[in-house]
Amino acid sequence: MKYHFRIHKEKKGYWAQCLELPGCSTQGDSMAELRTSMREALNLFLDEPPASNHFHPLPRARLKGRNIIAIPVSPAIAFSTYLRALRHMHSLSQKQAAALLGFKNLYSYQRLESSKSANPVLSTLARIKTIFPEFRLDELLAI
Numbered sequence: 001m002k003y004h005f006r007i008h009k010e011k012k013g014y015w016a017q018c019l020e021l022p023g024c025s026t027q028g029d030s031m032a033e034l035r036t037s038m039r040e041a042l043n044l045f046l047d048e049p050p051a052s053n054h055f056h057p058l059p060r061a062r063l064k065g066r067n068i069i070a071i072p073v074s075p076a077i078a079f080s081t082y083l084r085a086l087r088h089m090h091s092l093s094q095k096q097a098a099a100l101l102g103f104k105n106l107y108s109y110q111r112l113e114s115s116k117s118a119n120p121v122l123s124t125l126a127r128i129k130t131i132f133p134e135f136r137l138d139e140l141l142a143i
Contacts, residue, residue, distance in 0.1 A: 001078035001140050002070035004063040005038050007031075019068070020059050021045055038071045046073060046081045047115050055088045056081055076115040078140040084113050086132040100131045 003024075005016040014034045018024035018041075026041035028034030046056055058081075063070075073081065087097050098109035101124070111117040112124070120128070129135050 001059060001073045001082065003042055003059045003073065004068050004070050005042075006065070007034065007067040007069065018042060018045070018071075019063060020057055035069075035071075038069075042071050043074050043077050046077050055084045058082065058085050074115075075140060076118055079120070080113050080115045080118045082135075082140055083118075083128070083132075086135060087113075090132065097131070101127045 003021060004019045006019055007014055007016045013027060013029040014031060015027040016025060016034060016038055018038075021042075024041055024045040026034070026037040028037045072078075087094070092100070094109055094113070095106050098106050101109060103109050112120060125137065
């Protein structure tokens with residue numbers, strides 16, 4: 001999963017803003033520092049949604065233009081962000097998603113939506129694919 005940033009040059013460095021995530025921006029003295037800052041800012045921005053009913057928009061497949069670069073999201077954060085977005089697209093609560101996946105309690109599902117604890121086994125990924133047919137693992141691992 002990659003989000004797109006537009007880079008702006010200033011007199012004493014650079015700054016960038018994420019085109020798909022309003023409010024996600026960063027800066028750096030050099031391009032190397034800016035790239036590192038963009039990864040950190042993106043992962044921090046996506047990692048902590050304010051509530052279970054909030055989700056961040058998924059990135060567009062490709063954006064072209066001047067000074068636009070794609071920045072990858074860490075796999076754990078990408079998974080939890082993607083799962084949350086799919087659940088919202090299907091208008092499901094966490095409790096409903098947990099029931100559809102066959103989890104005995106809500107907490108087991110909530111762990112999947114947390115980047116700190118999301119580490120699904122293959123059987124869980126297969127069940128996710130059955131309730132969210134558009135789920136694509138390759139989207140998450142586009143590093």
